[in-house]
Amino acid sequence: MLTKEQLETFHRDGFIILRAFADFIMCDAIVEIAKIHLKYRIEPIETEEGYESHSQSYRTDVVDYRSHDEEENQIVRRLRQVYERDILFRQWIENEKIRPILKQILDDEVVIVTAHHNSIMTKMPQRSTQTRWHQDRRYWRYSDNNLVSVWLALDDEYSQNGVLEFIPQSHKMVFAPEQLDEKSYLKEEYLPNKSIIDKKCSFELHKGDVVIFHSLLMHRANRNETDRPKISFVYTVKGSKTYALENSRSASYPEIWLR
Numbered sequence: 001m002l003t004k005e006q007l008e009t010f011h012r013d014g015f016i017i018l019r020a021f022a023d024f025i026m027c028d029a030i031v032e033i034a035k036i037h038l039k040y041r042i043e044p045i046e047t048e049e050g051y052e053s054h055s056q057s058y059r060t061d062v063v064d065y066r067s068h069d070e071e072e073n074q075i076v077r078r079l080r081q082v083y084e085r086d087i088l089f090r091q092w093i094e095n096e097k098i099r100p101i102l103k104q105i106l107d108d109e110v111v112i113v114t115a116h117h118n119s120i121m122t123k124m125p126q127r128s129t130q131t132r133w134h135q136d137r138r139y140w141r142y143s144d145n146n147l148v149s150v151w152l153a154l155d156d157e158y159s160q161n162g163v164l165e166f167i168p169q170s171h172k173m174v175f176a177p178e179q180l181d182e183k184s185y186l187k188e189e190y191l192p193n194k195s196i197i198d199k200k201c202s203f204e205l206h207k208g209d210v211v212i213f214h215s216l217l218m219h220r221a222n223r224n225e226t227d228r229p230k231i232s233f234v235y236t237v238k239g240s241k242t243y244a245l246e247n248s249r250s251a252s253y254p255e256i257w258l259r
Ligand SMILES: O=C(O)CCC(=O)C(=O)O
Pocket: 121, 123, 130, 131, 136, 162, 164, 219, 220, 221, 222
C-alpha cells in the first residue's frame, strides 16, 4: 500500500515512482520474450513511421492495430496487445502486489484496459524518434479521467536512451486549443507554454522500477542516442466506474476486472 504522503504526492504531481518494485528475474524474462516478438515482428505492432505519420483521427479510431500496410524494414516502436501475447506478460499485468496500490490511486476497483497502452515500448538505437509532449488521454474515449498507466523499466532508462519526462501537476491543467498542435501535442515554441514546460522533470529508472502516471499528465521522451535498445512495459488501468464511450476504439477491446 502507499503511505498517505505517497498518495498525496500522486494526486498532486500526477505520478509516483516505486523503486525496485518488480522482480529482476521476471524483468529479464520479459525482455527475452519481447526480443523474440520484436525479431519476428509478431503483429500487432506499431512502427516508428506509423507513429509519426498517423493522424489524430486514425489514432483515436483505429481498431486494427496491425501494421500490414507498412514496409518490412521499418523500426518497431511497440508491440501491442501484450496481455494476450504471453503468459508472463499477463502475469505482470495481473500481479497482485501492485493491485492494492492501483486500487488506492483509483479509489475504485481496478480494471485493465487492453485498448490502450497494452504494450512493450521500445526505443531502438539511433533510429527511434522523440516523443513530443502529450497527454495519453487525448485519444481515449471514457466517461471520466480515472485512468492511470503503469510503466515498468526493464533496464536502465535515462535521458540519452529516452527516459520519460513529466510536467508535474499538468494532469490538473486545462489547455486551450491554441496551446496544442493539430495532433494535440503541446506546442514547444508557443510562448505561454514555455513556463509550463520549464517545470519538467525526469528521473533515471533502473530495472524493476515502476512509474504510475495519470492519463492526463503531460509527458515526453527523447530518441535513443545510445547503441542499445531500450525496452519497457506499459499498461493502463481504470476504475470500474469509468466506462468506455460506446462505438469508440476504447470500447472495442476487452477489459479485465481485477477482483
Ligand atoms: O517511450 C516513449 O517515447 C514515450 C511513450 C509515450 O509517452 C506514449 O506512448 O504515450
